[in-house]
Amino acid sequence: MKRHVSAIIDDEPLEFLCDDGQTLLDVLRDVLHKTGTKEGCGTGDCGACSVQLNGRLVCACLVLAAEAEGARVDTVEGIAAEGELHPLQRRFLEQAALQCGVCTPGFLVAAKALLERNNDPSEEEVRYWLAGNLCRCTGYDKIVRSVLDAAADLRGETA
């Protein structure tokens, strides 16, 4: 029998049906068709599936969809408010902080979670915070710069 779950996903109250053993990642992608959230490893190692669950950064591949009952889930698909790119998204684009792009949604969600807590992180803080997000293409440097620049944007220090 399918389980009925109600949650607020990207600011929208949603209901879905799932199997008890299904992960939140599987439901986001295969049931709700919110395929912005990616699957890299399925074991918590790569961060491609990063979402915020009740304001905590987590790997959606290590959460059961049933656990989301009554919860708030924020994915990469809610980051661009009303079609306006978030400073993180703008900086990633401008600085080409992505190549294949599979890791990008996870980096954006994780970096946004950091900047919500600390809008003036040091480079070291950014690198430690993002240590659970793997990228096979960019070499990380452009990602880290983009996050630092987006932080400056959010502090109103840049145009």
Place this chain on the structure above:
Amino acid sequence: MRYEVANTVEEAVAILGQAESGLYPLAGGTDLLAQIRSGRVAPDGVVDLKRIPELREIVADDAGYRIGAAVSGAELGEHHDLVADWPGVVEAAELIGSTQIQGRASMGGNLCNASPAADSVPALIAAGALCSIVGPGGRREVAVEDVVTGPGKTCLAPGEIVAHFSLSRPQPRSGDAYLRLIPRSEMDIAVVGVGVGLTLDADGVCIACRVALGAVAPTPLVVPDAAATLVGRSVSGAALDDLATAASAAAQPIDDMRGTREYRVHVTGVLARRAAMIAAERAGS
């Protein structure tokens, strides 16, 4: 696979205690859900413990702290009093995985998963932590060092769960610290982990000490012989040499791709010395 929610400790025990329930407790799921996916374990279902208030809160009173077994590493790190009183325990819990893993991983799960390399366990042992275990037979209090009995094995009977950990208020001039060696600076399994908790007198002489080792034996080890090398001495010079020798002597590691036996034995002494220095500095400040 079934998913059940327990709202109270009694409910959890009742569901898990049904004979042959085939259900596992679920805390943060960072071990369990990965193991289910890989097929290493195949439970009939899980019982989510995260809606049980006792498992989710940190309660501080004059006696000390009661830390819910399912409190996440991120939440521990945000509790300023706990960080001030037991920095070694919190730093160990915060070493578990990435920011994402920290959002879910609990000390209860770290202990009950019973990996020899679990980071928070030596720190809890060094801090003298107790855990409150509840099951069909009632509630009992067990020292953390008595919980893990082998790789993947604990003293928990079927239907029992760890409800909370207790830590006392530290004695004046006390400090604790946890250090681990991993091949990179984040996201790896400890090659060696060492927790030290100690208390100094007004002259800086160590009057009480606990030392615990991780990843160098089938279970985390409490090492009274190593602790005894510091008692009655100031935490420096020859005392630290003796501590390092005793800690190395207690290590019984395996050879594997993370390090040879010889290397691990040596590193155990090095980390014990450094952790004791940090603990002593914290005790003095």
